[in-house]
Amino acid sequence: MSTGSAPGGRATSAPLMGRDPEPTLFELSSPGRTAANFRATGVPEWSAEELVPAGALRDEPTPVAEVSERDLVAHMTRLSHRQFSVDLGAYPLGSCTMKYNPKLCDDAVARAGLADVHPASPPALTQGWMALLADLEDALCRITGMAAATLQPPAGAAGELTGLLLMRAFHGAGGQGGRRRRVLIPDSAHGTNPASVTLGGYEVTQVPSDARGCVDLDALAARLDDDVAGIMLTNPNTLGLFEEDIVAIAGAVHEVGGLLYYDGANLNAILGVTRPGDMGFDIVHMNLHKTFAVPHGGGGPGAGPVAVTDRLAPYLPGPRPVRTAEGPSGGGDAYEWAYPEHSIGRAHSWHGNALALARAWSYILANGGDGLARVSQAAVLNANWLRHRLRGTYDIPYDRPCMHELVASATNLKRARGLRALDVAKRMLEEGFHAPTTYFPLVVEEALMIEPTETESPQTLAAMADALIRIAAGTGDDAHAAPRTSPVGRVDEARAARQLIPTWDARPT
Ligand SMILES: Cc1ncc(COP(=O)(O)O)c(C=O)c1O
Structure with missing residues (x-):
């Protein structure tokens, strides 16, 4: 003992x-x-x-x-x-959302039949796993309106790079690889988008937003030419607003021979309501670790599957689980691994983060189509409820119905009492909530991007709104020392990121 x-x-x-x-x-x-x-x-x-x-x-x-x-x-x-977690309280981190994840999904993937299988096991012994992956591909294609998918990419950014390499392979096969050198990106885009474009070997051309916070159609038209490989958009965009002109945008980009890439990090706003495929997109990545119950960020391995239309399917990474006519004993489906005809190769070792994929599959099955639609409806309702409560206290730069997240600004508070977005975020920790995303998107000064998600009760939402309103009534002087109640106080964030010491020296000093 x-x-x-x-x-x-x-x-x-x-x-x-x-x-x-x-x-x-x-x-x-x-x-x-x-x-x-x-x-x-x-x-x-x-x-x-x-x-x-x-x-x-x-x-x-x-x-x-x-x-x-x-x-x-x-x-x-x-x-x-010593840290805040989704299991402890509300986590309204916009864009990079940490949603509460059902424990059912933990339970599903802990089963030995899934967890204890080595990825090199021969297909004859892993038909169940392969059926799961093939069914997940089908479900993701139905949800996004696409024809085929790869489950390999291990995160959203990896999905982006995969999608851009698919774009490159497609244009190359059409004899236009050399000519098509630019990818358009709106100024509200997530930082991974321009990074992926550069990694994919393309040049970034930025498209400004208009007064509604959406893609400026005239500015887009002025940037479209036959050297454009495609455009990367997320819809709803990072201001939490639906790009209402998406069909016109798709028409204009296709007109010059470009492709439309959908950054699916915000897919949790539109499940069962509309689909990227119906909007005119050609390539879609999904952040399963946002939309479908897999912990995000430091919370665990992610999954960023990419789904495409028919004309891009031959270039998908492989191997993919493919249904053969009949099972070995003559009944049911059987599966084998196969590379698409003009595959760009692997996007990840083995079959991607397989347990993250199985987790997403359990979430989809548990909710069903109607349940997924309710997830998005509740997420949108919660964000709009909060927008109404915060109106008048915080600046809401684009104050019209939002989707799953809202972007407020602390500009008025900074001017009046020296209270910045960073101070508000740190004070939220003292109030018992995780901080919202700050200073993103870059097009909003002193941005506070709040994503309440679908799982918070009206009581929690009201408490969150009360806390934000209480914080706004204080001053910067009160808040500069926040957080005062957490194990770690306010750190110098640049130093903490650049001079991180993740090791511990066991030798006696
Ligand atoms: C809009 C958007 N795009 C792309 C990403 C990148 O996803 P990941 O962090 O999985 O690489 C994120 C992050 O959550 C995001 O919010």
Whole structure:
């Protein structure tokens, strides 16, 4: 039984949410303690010397922390309490949304039949997995109005690059690879869009937004020519507004031979209501880790499948799970791995982040088509409810019905009382909410991008609005020191990003 205290008299019962640095597991270590508890199996024990060639053996044992199960669990639990998480409270981070993820999806992917399968297992042993992936491809195509998909890309940005390489392959096959060198992007676009265009070997041409916060059609027309490979758009755009002229935009881009790329990071606003394919898009990536229950960002591996229309399907990455006529015993479908005819190759090792894909599939099945439509409807309703509550307190630069997120501005507060978007965000942590996205999109000064998501109750939404209104009534002087109640106070963000020290030196000083 552990005594609950580490060598050197260090207590392991540090107060939750304290500001002292948490001891590392190595500092809690004590020789001989162990968190493992194996029963004797009767299998003879082999020594390291009998199993490993002498030349490959270490001189010293690997230094591992030796702690009891009790101390290990307490340590991990304390760490988990030192940060805000979707399981703790509302997380209105716009655009890069962290949605509450149903526990059902955790449960589904923890099953041994999914979790314990090696990706190199032969197709004869993985028909169930392949059926799941093929069914997911079909569902994503139905949801987006596309013909075929790849599940390989591991994130939205990876999906973007894959989509641009598909664009390049398509134009190259049409003998226009050299001529088509520009990709158009609106000025409200997410930063990954221009980065992906550059990585994909194209030049970025920016298109300004108009007074409604949408693509300026005249400016678009002035930039369209036969050297345009395509346009990248997200709809709703990053101002949370629906591009109402999307059909005209699609017509104009197709007219000059360009393709339309849909950044699907905002797909959670339109599920079951409209589809990128119906709007005229040719290539779509989806952030499954936003729309379909996979944790986003630091929360876990993502998935950014790409779906395309018929004419781009031959270029998709491979291998893909393909249905053959009949199962081996003559009944049902059977599957094999195959590369599309003119495939651009792999976008990721094996079959992508397979468990993230299975998780998304469980979310889609659990909701069904009508449930997915309700997800989007509730997300849009919640964002508009919040927009109404904040109106008059915060500037709302484009104050018309929004989709799943709203973009407010702290410009009025900065002018009146020195309160900036950053101060509002840090004060939200003190109020028990995660901060909204700040300073994005770049076209809005002192931007606060708030995505309440579909899962928050009216009570939570009201509490969030009350907190934002309470914060706005304060001054910058009050708020500059925020957050004062979290384990880490306000950090110098540039220094924290540039001089991050993610290692710990185990040698005694
Ligand atoms: C509009 C938009 N596009 C692209 C991305 C990139 O996605 P990822 O972070 O998965 O690379 C994001 C991030 O959430 C986004 O909000």
